[in-house]
Amino acid sequence: MSLALLLAAAAHAAVQRWAVLVGNNSGDTGTQPLYFAELDARKMHRILTDQGGISEPDVKLVLGKGRNEVLFAVGAVREAVAAAKARGDQTVVFFYYSGHADATQLQLGRTGLSWEELELLLEKTGADVRVALVDACQSGTITRTKGGTLAPGFVFDVSERLDASGTVIITSSTGDEASQESDAVGGSYFTHFLASALTGAADVNRDGVVTLSETYQYVYHKTVYETAGTRTGPQHPTYEWDLSGTGDLVMTELDRAGSNLIFPAANPGTYAVFDVDHKLFVAEVEVTDSDRRLALRPGHYLVQRRHPTYLAVARLTVPVYGSLTVDPGAFSRAEYEEDLAKGAIDRVIRRARLPRVSLRVFTGAKSFADPTVQAAYFPTTAAAGGEIRFNWRSGQWTSFDFQGGSGTGALAIDGLPYAIPTRVSTGSAGFGIGYATRDAPLRAGAGLHLEGVYLVRSFPGQDVPSQSISTIAPGLAAWAGWYPGHFDLELQLRSHYLPYLVDDRDRGMGFNELLLALGWRF
């Protein structure tokens, strides 16, 4: 055991920890959804429950939810903290966020949580130590407003008890930088190195625990280094330190996981560890002059060492409550195209790129535009049906719909003093494609719509057989509506040209559909 105090160790049960882990791939209007934010939060959940000394019930994992759910989770932690303090326990609360943000707030989907609110929320938990790890664009805003500056590293005295109290905030970037995701690591750079650090890569003094300062130093250097060559440019993590007292904070304890993967110093290099069972990179470790240890769950892993033209890959099984030393002989050569880890990450990306699907039912009317056609051929009919629509990240939408309907009317024929009673029944199936405005509570779209139409008209009381048309009608579609959440209410207008000559004359057989739709977005 090193000088660091293992705040979460069982021997120090009087120190209680909680965590609120928030991930949201969706941001406010105009932002492109992220691929890995929610996955990164899951990754942090795994590490903090495995090595961070936080029991499962004490972790609040909030994925893809909005402001209210976050406030509710923090509120639950606040109550638990109050109860623990009443018992005389010391308390630590971690808050992790991965998602969109701007200079004013965290973007939780269409809802927001301002930086000031976040600080206040942390303070109101009443915990002795509050640690916020924010992986978001412009997240440095929160530290800058408090006067925080870039720091290449910092060292705290450590003690055998929790002397410190206050708030520590670490952000993934400065107030004017973007925080980047990487397809190569299957997550954001910041969280990737944060996870690596907490798994053991940051245990520079080999004492078996990873402290807050070790974590920051590791994450800072690795993030800046890895992002320096990106098109977006280097990303600088920042910190805000507002602790009274002395001491460093233990983030994880490597022995707590029970299973370890040992990288011997005899094989120096940088290794990436991919959890085959859970399809994610769990750590990246650099081995130089001494053995390095990563705390991992038992399971199957791929350990990769990257060479310029190929990968060296070892398939390893980490035992339950045991250590496995990485044997150089276990590595075999693999081409980059055969990279199973990349394949798994690509699948995550593909899933994230899938369109947002919505289903809706609608009702309305189908009416021919030409009054002559309406009066003499097809009276307006009621229409009802359903639609499935795919809204792509690019703003494009495609839809498939079907509908049926019927109506009655009386045909007015030139020269006849009476009207012919008529019943019209319709059935159709359509395909639409177009572009929509940005995702927002009020939204509209327009595009092309192709409809296969079947129209039947019969003449009750007349000795005239039913007549029908079946054809494909090209047209335009437009919709606008209110999309407050999963439910939506939409008005749709479709106009089609029906290529059919009636009685050898062009009757202007265009028809319109005006529909009111109620939808559900997944």
Place this chain on the structure above:
Amino acid sequence: MMLLALFACGDVSNSVFEEDAAFVAALPTEEHHTMDVPGSGLTAKAELGETPELLAVSISVATDVNSAIFDILGTVDEVRALPPSHRTANSRGWGPYLHDGVDVTATIERSGAGRFDWVFAGERAEEAAPVVWGTHYAGQTVAEGDGEFTWDHAAWGRLWGQDTAGELVVDYDNRDGVDLLVQLAGVRTGGTIPWDASYAYRFVDEAGDFQYLTTYDLPDDGSNDPAAVRVRTRWLPTVGGRSDAVLTGGGLADRTMSWTQCWGVDLTLSYQHDSLGVTEDLGDPASCAWGDFAEVDRL
């Protein structure tokens, strides 16, 4: 669009209903089969500025003839207002439908180049007979054609339980205006004297010509017997008109009297003259729409 049109198929058409309209157009109408002599309900008075007697008589006669034709048109219009109850490519049929206790059926058959034969028949108890029938030849349009129709007044009475007799025949030509030749043969209702008469009516190019035979009791002719009168009334709606009558018999004995009355667009007498001086000469002959005396020439 052409490609899409290839995917279109169907049999939607209103031709069957437009054909209904064509068949119905072969039936007589008020517009084409009644007489429209200018003025109505006028009281005649042989003074300048008053309604001429011959015009008033012409109006009255036309109204009487029209009333007979309206009886026919009433039956026809009843069918015209209903969709056919059965259809074939060259026929339409209605009924039977109940009309004042009589089952009426109507049939229109088309043959040749626009020939329509139609008949309205009634059936009641043991009595079944055609009542009105006709043949119509289509012109430029079906409605603008010519033909004739007959009303069996006796059959009408038998079916509807009335004491009637006689027959009314109308020859018509609607291709260029309205031209009617109406003949009544023994038409009688109840105890009235059988009515035998002929009437010729033409309204073409905004000029009307109505010819008929009637009787008229000339005042101050020394007799209560009416004279036989052949009347020809012509008019131009925007100018005025002229009636020429030839009277024989009655108080005239073996004399023949030619009597002319002219009127203006306001339908008041502008000129009067007769060959025997029975009536007072009035007005200026230059006020007449026509200068010549025209006798009845179609009856």
